Amino acid sequence: MLRAGAERGTVAAYARRDGARWVTTSWAEYASQVRVAAKGLMALGVQPGMPVCIFGTNQPEWTIFDVAAMAVGAVPAGIYPTNTTEECVYVINHSQAPAILVQNRERLGRILAKRDEMPALRHIVLMDEDRGDAPGILTWDEFLAGGREVPDASLQARLDALGPRDGATLLYTSGTTGMPKAVLLPHEALTYMAVTLIDLIPMTPADRVISYLPLSHIAEQIPTVITPAVGGHLIYYEPDIKRLAETIKDVRPTVFFAVPRVWEKFYAGAGDVVNKVTGLKRTIVGRAFAAGRQYVDAIGRGERPGGWLRLRHRLFDRLVYSNARNKMGLDKARHLFSAAAPLSPAIIDFFAGLGMQVLNIYGQSECTGLCSFNRPGRNRIGSVGPALPGVELKIAGDGEILTRGPNNLLGYMKDPAATAAALDEEGFLHTGDIGYLDDDGFLFITDRKKDIIITAGGENVTPSLIETDLKKSPLITDAVVIGDERPYLTALISLDAEAVAQLGLDAAGVRAAVAAAVEETNRGLAPVRQVKRFTILEQPLSIERGELTPTVKVKRKAVREHFAAEIDAMYE
Structure with missing residues (x-):
C-alpha cells in the first residue's frame, strides 16, 4: 500500500x-x-x-x-x-x-x-x-x-x-x-x-x-x-x-457490494414499478426480462450471446434496462456482488431480467471473507460459484463444507479449543455450513449445520430455504422458521413498513397478503416442510436488541428467546 x-x-x-x-x-x-x-x-x-x-x-x-x-x-x-x-x-x-x-x-x-x-x-x-x-x-x-x-x-x-x-x-x-x-x-x-x-x-x-x-x-x-x-x-x-x-x-x-437486505430493497422497489406496468408496456417489459435472462445466462456460462440476442439486448437496454439501472444509481456498475448471506435465486433472476448480473460470494471471517464466488464467465444462479484459485473445497460425510487455502485463519485468539474444532489436522476449515458441489465444481449452500430443524416427527428441515422463499414477498423483511422438536413448522414474520405504507393496507389486508405469501411458498414444499401458522411481529427484528448481527443475519437463539410467548401461542 x-x-x-x-x-x-x-x-x-x-x-x-x-x-x-x-x-x-x-x-x-x-x-x-x-x-x-x-x-x-x-x-x-x-x-x-x-x-x-x-x-x-x-x-x-x-x-x-x-x-x-x-x-x-x-x-x-x-x-x-x-x-x-x-x-x-x-x-x-x-x-x-x-x-x-x-x-x-x-x-x-x-x-x-x-x-x-x-x-x-x-x-x-x-x-x-x-x-x-x-x-x-x-x-x-x-x-x-x-x-x-x-x-x-x-x-x-x-x-x-x-x-x-x-x-x-x-x-x-x-x-x-x-x-x-x-x-x-x-x-x-x-x-x-x-x-x-x-x-x-x-x-x-x-x-x-x-x-x-x-x-x-x-x-x-x-x-x-x-x-x-x-x-x-x-x-x-x-x-x-x-x-x-x-x-x-x-x-x-462501478463496482457495488451489498448484503441481501440491500438487494431485497432494490427488488421490492423495482418489482413494484414493474407490477404497475400495463398494456403494451407490460408486453415490452416481459420480453425485455426474457431477453435479459437469456443474455445474462449466456455471459454466466462464458459464452458470447448470439447475434439476435445481442440485438434484442441492445434494444431493450435503451427501452428498459438503462432506465431501471439509472433509477437505482447503478447505471455505471460493471460488477455487482452479494455477500454475507445467501441471496434468493428468484431475486438474482429478477435482476438478470434487467440485464444485471448479481454475483453471489461465499465465505466467512475465518477464510478472509471468501473461498468461492461467481464471476463473469463462471456464474451459475443458485450457487456461490467455484473455489478461488489455490483454495480447495470438499464436502464432509455429514454434508458440511470444508475449505483449505492460504486465506485460512491462524486460529482464534486465546481459544485453542475453538481453533482445534475449526481447523482439522489436514488444515481444512470446518465452515459449519451444509452444501454440495456439482460436477463442474460450483458450490451450493443449503443451510447452517446448527440451524437445521429436526421436528418432533424426526424430519430434517432446512429453514433458510423456506425463509428465503418467503422473503420474495416485498412485504416481508425477515422470516424465521420455527419447529425444532415441534409437531409442525411455524414462522415469525417482520414487515417492511415502507412497503406496507405504499400498498395502503390495513391490518387485515396485511395479514391476508402475508398469508398469500406463505401459501405460495407452501405450494412448492412437502407437507412436513410447510409453514402451518405464522405470527406477524409488531416491529422489525433489530440489531440494537441483539436479534440481528451487524451484517443483518438473524440471531436465531435471541429471536427464539425474545419471542418465546409468540412461538408458544402458535402451538396451543
Whole structure:
C-alpha cells in the first residue's frame, strides 16, 4: 500500500463528503497519513503483536489507523458501531488493547464510563476534534503530531520485520450466539486475497466503490482496506447507511457490494414499478426480462450471446434496462456482488431480467471473507460459484463444507479449543455450513449445520430455504422458521413498513397478503416442510436488541428467546 502511494501520486485514493460535495485525497497523501499514523502508534508504545481497537463508522481515519497498525506489526480489531457497551468492554479486555481510536464524543462517553473496567487501555484517540472536557484524550491531529517526532527509520525497521505468517488483523465475529470469537488472520491471507481478487475482477483507479458496510466486518474490509492496494480504486466513505440510496445515485459506483437486505430493497422497489406496468408496456417489459435472462445466462456460462440476442439486448437496454439501472444509481456498475448471506435465486433472476448480473460470494471471517464466488464467465444462479484459485473445497460425510487455502485463519485468539474444532489436522476449515458441489465444481449452500430443524416427527428441515422463499414477498423483511422438536413448522414474520405504507393496507389486508405469501411458498414444499401458522411481529427484528448481527443475519437463539410467548401461542 505504501509503495502504491508513491507510484500513484496525485491519483485520488478516497473521498469523503463535505456538505453537498465530495473531497478527494490523493494516494500520495493517503500513504503519508498511514506512515505518520503508524509512527503515532509507535509513539504511544504500541509493540508488534499488540492489538489496538477501532470504534466507529466508515471514515478515512478508520482505514488509516487500521493500515498503520498493520504496518508497525500491531493487530487492529474493529468494534461494531452497533455493539453494546458490554460488548465493547469485552473486545477491549479480551484483546488487551492498549490503544483505541474512537469516532465521536458519544462513543467516547461510553468508553470513559467503563474505563475503570479496562485496565490494559492506556490511550484513547478521538477522530473528532471536539473532545469536550475529557482529560487524557488525544485528538486525531495530536496523535499525528506525536508520530511526526518518530524517525522514519524506526518505522522502516518495523516494516522490514513483518513476516507473512504474522498476525495482521483481528475480526471479532458477529456470531449468532454468545460472545464473539477473535479470528486472527495472517498478512499472507490479506495479500493473497488482494492479488487474487484483482486478478479475477480487474479494478483500476478509474473504478468507484462505496464503503458503507461495517468496517469491522471482513466483507467491507476487502473492498475498502485490502484490495485498493493492488487495484487502486477510489473509495467513497458513507458513514450513514440511511443515506446509501442517495449516495449510490450521487457516486454512480462501478463496482457495488451489498448484503441481501440491500438487494431485497432494490427488488421490492423495482418489482413494484414493474407490477404497475400495463398494456403494451407490460408486453415490452416481459420480453425485455426474457431477453435479459437469456443474455445474462449466456455471459454466466462464458459464452458470447448470439447475434439476435445481442440485438434484442441492445434494444431493450435503451427501452428498459438503462432506465431501471439509472433509477437505482447503478447505471455505471460493471460488477455487482452479494455477500454475507445467501441471496434468493428468484431475486438474482429478477435482476438478470434487467440485464444485471448479481454475483453471489461465499465465505466467512475465518477464510478472509471468501473461498468461492461467481464471476463473469463462471456464474451459475443458485450457487456461490467455484473455489478461488489455490483454495480447495470438499464436502464432509455429514454434508458440511470444508475449505483449505492460504486465506485460512491462524486460529482464534486465546481459544485453542475453538481453533482445534475449526481447523482439522489436514488444515481444512470446518465452515459449519451444509452444501454440495456439482460436477463442474460450483458450490451450493443449503443451510447452517446448527440451524437445521429436526421436528418432533424426526424430519430434517432446512429453514433458510423456506425463509428465503418467503422473503420474495416485498412485504416481508425477515422470516424465521420455527419447529425444532415441534409437531409442525411455524414462522415469525417482520414487515417492511415502507412497503406496507405504499400498498395502503390495513391490518387485515396485511395479514391476508402475508398469508398469500406463505401459501405460495407452501405450494412448492412437502407437507412436513410447510409453514402451518405464522405470527406477524409488531416491529422489525433489530440489531440494537441483539436479534440481528451487524451484517443483518438473524440471531436465531435471541429471536427464539425474545419471542418465546409468540412461538408458544402458535402451538396451543
